[in-house]
Amino acid sequence: MYLKVDSLEKRYGAFDPSVSNLSFSLAQGELLGLLGPSGCGKTTTLRMISGMVAATSGRILVGGHDVTGLPTYRRNMGVMFQSYALFPHMTVAENVAFGLEMRKHSKHEIAKRVESALAMVRLNGVGDRKPRQLSGGQQQRVALARALVFEPDILLLDEPLSNLDAKLRDDMRNEIREIQQRLRMTTIFVTHDQTEAMAICDRIVVMNKGRLEQIGTPHEIYETPATPMVADFVGRINRLKGTWRSDGAIDINGSMTIRASRPGARGAPVLVMVRPHRIGLVASGSAIPSAEHENVLAGTIRQVTYIGDTLQYSVEAAGARILVEKATTSAGDPFQSGAEVLLHWSEQDTLTFAADGER
Amino acid sequence: MIRGSMMLQGLIRTFQLLAIAAILAFLLAPVLLVFPISFSADAYVSWPPSGWSTKWYVALLENDEMLEAFRNSFLLALYVTVLTLLIATPAAVALARSTFVGRDTLISIFTAPLLLPSIVLGLAILIIFVGQGLVGTWPGMILGHLVITLPYALRVLLTGLGTLPMFVEDAAGTLGAHPLTVFRRITLPLMTPALVATGALSFIVSFDEVVISLFIAGTQLKLLPVSLYHYVESRTDPLVAAVSAIMVLGTLLIVLIMERAMGLRRTVAK
Incomplete structure (x- = not known):
């Protein structure tokens, strides 16, 4: 298994843990969905994996190496945020180039890879614009290109489709899946939308109140739900x-x-x-x-x-x-x-x- | 009926416009009157002036004490502004970005001097400074002014940091940027408008501060507001109007810079 999450826990003060005893793993190139209602701890889990939030206990392993103690900037994980989090004061090209610059690539190399990353998300020719001059769907593609251009070990997607309108959402969903499969990128996809998760994930982790309810293929989750919560969450019943x-x-x-x-x-x-x-x-x-x-x-x-x-x-x-x-x-x-x-x-x-x- | 209510509405509108004009006149009249008076040919402040001349501007240029006070106040405001930015920026970032118990209390305490009458602050500072031999010295003056500029700066910067787009700093981190790089490449450029506003505000507050300066400037260190204050105690000639006119124009310039910066923020954020 390429990414292993082992007994992960996050506590804030004396409250019930936001995430507790969470374990799952991903094979190289697998797309895993983290599915659950809002407040179930899925985003906290994603933030712990990326290092933006420190785990209270438990371990995160990437390719056999323990990264639990590493700061975010040394984890080599691409993250796409729900709000896209593009840098408003930089052009699209500068946004995409940022990760490569941090890795001290040559100017020539950066220009070449930024161009091919923008081509990958079908955004050729908008490199000179500022993010605010783009539509929501285009900003989304920039965010995806920025997260992928430096060839991260893991791609983390935090509710990437929830700010798009319904039609665009389906197109973008399939596009993300297509790119993910082409690059064989090990990916975690956080969502509260069971249709989204079912449509593109190899396997799904259903979370509720900080705990894992069930892990399985979309078919397993739908046909043989492990708990009433899972049965209820993945469709009308x-x-x-x-x-x-x-x-x-x-x-x-x-x-x-x-x-x-x-x-x-x-x-x-x-x-x-x-x-x-x-x-x-x-x-x-x-x-x-x-x-x-x-x-x-x-x-x-x-x-x-x-x-x-x-x-x-x-x-x-x-x-x-x-x-x-x-x-x-x-x-x-x-x-x-x-x-x-x-x-x-x-x-x-x-x-x-x-x-x-x-x- | 309808005609009557339209007439009534027209009346109300006229009355509203008149009220607004009256309020604006009340607020601006003293500031605007300074300009004609500063070009008066009279030997004392009077309205309307009996003749026009630029002799009070010439007198100002020949008044060594005023010039020295102006230079001192300008330098002081400059030092205070630079130090305010250097101290308040990291403080604001720390307060805005970290969550610890008592954080809100700390912010309240840091910004409390805003609520105190400056005469209380001035007296308190004087009592402490006398013992330390800081009265009438540059370090003392700078410290005294920092007490009032820092709370303003902290407030403006905290607000500015609060309006930064969500998660851009986190995003830079995931792209491989060290926290210091994140600050330099992301946070600092995005908070530039807030920094400009803070700088302008600190400069104006320091340059105009009378009460605290009166308490701790002593007699050796001449500052413009203090010198003006002493000047009008004994004389009533239009020289003060000339000084005031220059100060109004300077302040206006700074406000315009601030406005540009705020406008800049509107285009940068989003």
Whole structure:
């Protein structure tokens, strides 16, 4: 592993630690996402890795060398800031050249590398301008070029896309990924947006309240979340509270029976979670396809919300409200509010968590 | 109805303009009157002057005491300004960039002299300086003025540092710049407007300071505000108007420089 973060902790005074017992590692060329709600400690972690904030305890290793005690300016890590942090009194070219100047490269070498770095982010010809004369997207590219031009060991991106508008954000996201893969740059990408993280990261660390909740590929994080927090954070989800029965099924309110692929201990309280778009919806009385491993529930539609690409149904079933999502078609809305329906979803899509394990 | 309310609005507007004109006249009249009076041909300050001449400017140039006082005050303000910048800049950076317990309290204490009447400060400084033999000496004068310029400087510089764009210093660090290089290449250029403003303010405050100078200048060290003060005690000729006119123009020049610097900040930051 190229970058290793080992039992990292950050405390400010007597408060609960901002980051505690955090360990993960990255292979060379890997893009790892640090995902979590605001205040979860992801930016503090990034600042500890870059040396801008001193760790209270724990170690950071790059290529086998302990860098925990090194000051920022000797760590050789490129950082892209959320606010870009371009030097307003320098031109674009001077901004990009700064890292090379600090490394005492020759004038000729600097000019050559600045030019190719600006070409890499498709900003040829703006080298003489001041940052404030550029658009937000262009400033972003300058920041990326500045962070990469001196060939850092690690690239750290702190919420790099959150100041851009939605359309530009997707383009820039893919561009960052493309450049990162081309350079095989070991990269950490901090974000609070699960779509962003899912779209470009090789693996994701989900953080909550300063702790690691789960580390895994986007697929693992989404399909087999380790905790209710992760399940909740990476997409919309239905929550039901129940109890494990002796036959391995789950009883909910005594009025509903659900089966999951992994049964739990008898009598234990259980939290059941199902993603809205994994639930099938048919008219009451219809046959359910492959009903053997399906959970089937009768219900009444109480509310229909049309949001363009999806239809959201709020269904009342067994005393609970269950959200169901379906992709829209040109044929229009098959169910109206008040319709009697059957809900069905597979045992594999039934996520279960020990109810007392909820954080 | 509508017509009536429009007339009323017109009246209110006229009244507002008149009020603003009155306030401006009240504030500026003494400053502006100094100029015609300084060109008076009379032997005493009177309005309107009975004739015009430049004889009081000539008299000023022939008044050795005033010239010496002017030179001393100018030099003193210069020394004080340089020292203020040298002391206040690192202090402000340290206070703005580090977080430690009691930091806010420390800032309050450092800027407290701004709230004290200068007669209290002057007396306190005199009591200490008499024992040290600093009264009427250059070091004593400089120290005395630093007591009042440093709090101003600290305030302006702290505000200036507070408006620096976020994280640019951190960014320079990640690019491989040693903290001293970060200060020289990033912090210092970005706080130049604040430094210019601080310098101008220190110079004006020191040059114009009467009370503290009265207490500790003694009789040997002649300073312009003190000499002027003594001059008008015994005489009422327009010479003081000539001195005042020059001081007003000088101050105006410094304010213009400050304004340029502030305008500069608006273009640099962002």
